[in-house]
Amino acid sequence: MAPQRITFPGHDGGLLAARLDMPEGPHLATALFAHCFTCGKDIPAARRIAARLAGMGIAVLRFDFTGLGHSQGEFANTSFTSNVDDLIAASRFLEGRGMAPALLIGHSLGGAAVLKTAPQLPQVKAVATIGAPFDPGHVTHNFADALPRIRAEGAAEVSLGGRPFRIGKAFVEDVSEVALAPAIAGMKAALLVLHAPTDAIVGIDNASQIFLAAKHPKSFVTLDGADHLVTRARDAEYAAGVIATWAGRYLPLAPPAPPPGAPEGVLRVSEADAEGFLQDINSGPHHHVLADEPHAYGGTNKGMSPYGFLSAGLGACTSMTIRMYARRKGWPLAHVSVDVCHDKVHAQDAETRSGDKIDTWRRRIRLTGDLSAEQRQRLLEIADKCPVHRTLERSSEVVTELVD
Structure with a gap:
């Protein structure tokens, strides 16, 4: 099913642009996805992970934080705290649709944001982070040479990933003062930490600190060979599969009643890759497998034929x-x-x-x-x-x- 384009009010009332990836079969749970610093809802990793989770019955809302992508507002006026407030606004929007999120997923700085947000959302049962920093202030390393100018002038334009962004002094001060350890220790939700050992942007030691600060239940999975942005499709698909399988232990994935005449329910096959032959096969809420074709016949060989x-x-x-x-x-x-x-x-x-x-x-x-x-x-x-x-x-x- 094509993602639904929607908007909802952010922390300051400005409209935030979002995509809602809904399952084609039964809707078993809802997840809220927070993207990486200066990225957006449509970054390949976010799209792939949302699509894979939707194929497994979990709806995913991903949105552009204030001032980014197609969302309203000025990025220079935002902060780490405003990102957390945007996540709370997104959760309230979903609650209003009868889809309160039970799973939070955060990538990079978005991972730090969901860790800070989770204790404020009692309905959240599980939190997953991907390449998240333990110290959100770590993000200022990306524009360290501009910090003196930002502090002196109140704001400055920096280049991140080849794109210009105006960073304000309030953002630098706010992100540098954030302490995640109390929030992580106070979480009532299960935690999954995913991190690549060779992450050159946010070192693997951050994953260790997050994991040690958390109480059980907690899990750690290494993303061997992945880069920080999880740009390869196979890495994003692996992360999505791990998140969906792990979350099934903590989310109330109540199966719908089977339709008349189908005692085992409806088995649904949904295309996962329009460029190849990969298929998601769901048989009720607990059984998900992949079908594919061998490499020799144009497939990716990720499932049986x-x-x-x-x-x-x-x-x-x-x-x-x-x-x-x-x-x-x-x-x-x-x-x-x-x-x-x-x-x-x-x-x-x-x-x-x-x-x-x-x-x-x-x-x-x-x-x-x-x-x-x-x-x-x-x-x-x-x-x-x-x-x-x-x-x-x-x-x-x-x-x-x-x-x-």
Whole structure:
């Protein structure tokens, strides 16, 4: 689903520009994302992380802080405190829509901002930071040569990332006086710290200080090879996956009731990458997997192919069916494994017409345990009663082989 463009009043009444990434399937929770210093809501890392979380059922609001991007106001008149106030305003806006955020995510200085904000938002159950500084004053290192001029003249224009910004004296003084340790220690929410060991902008020691200042529950995950802005797609996707999986332990992800006629609920497949074939597959609130194609067929190989999922369904159903029968009979079956082979490639097959060609799946079943020859033969016969097998054989041939 395309992100919704919205605006809401910031800390000073000026309108802040935002994007709301909503899940295409059930909406299970809401997150609020705070971007890095002088960045914006549309920085690649923010877009990718929001999209991946939305694919997992978590709505994400990301917005431009006052004076940045498409938001109103003068950046020179903002401060770290005003960023915190903007986050509180964003939370109130979401509450007004019945979507109070339970998860805060902050990148770089935005990470410091969510750590400062979290104790003021009692509904927040989890906080995740990415490359966050323990001392927000660390950000002034980016324009250290301009600090004397800012203090003397009240403001000065600096170049950050090749773009001009006017930094005010109030910002420098405010960010230099912020102490995060009390806020971190006073948080009632679970904390996840993500940081790259080779971050050249905010050193890894900041992650250690944040982690040590926090009370349990807290977790740390290293973003090996990532840069400070998490510019590579694979790093942003990894961070999003870790955040979503971790947050599931702390957020009330209540599943919606399944629709009539679908006792297991609706399995939803949503395209994750329009340039390739990556797909998000959600089956209810607790099961998320990826489907993809191999590199050789234009994919990124981050998940099984569609035929791979068919084979997985056949193998899993076969193993479960054998186990249920052996358990009911009280037979000494110690372990079951099923190898499944299928000779088609989805990306290749989709471009050709197969006509009436019959698909062939080959199963190799291994049964471990003190089973008699008669028991092993009976379990082999039971494998053919697997429901997925029966579904496939209506138009396909399933060849089964028992392996010692």
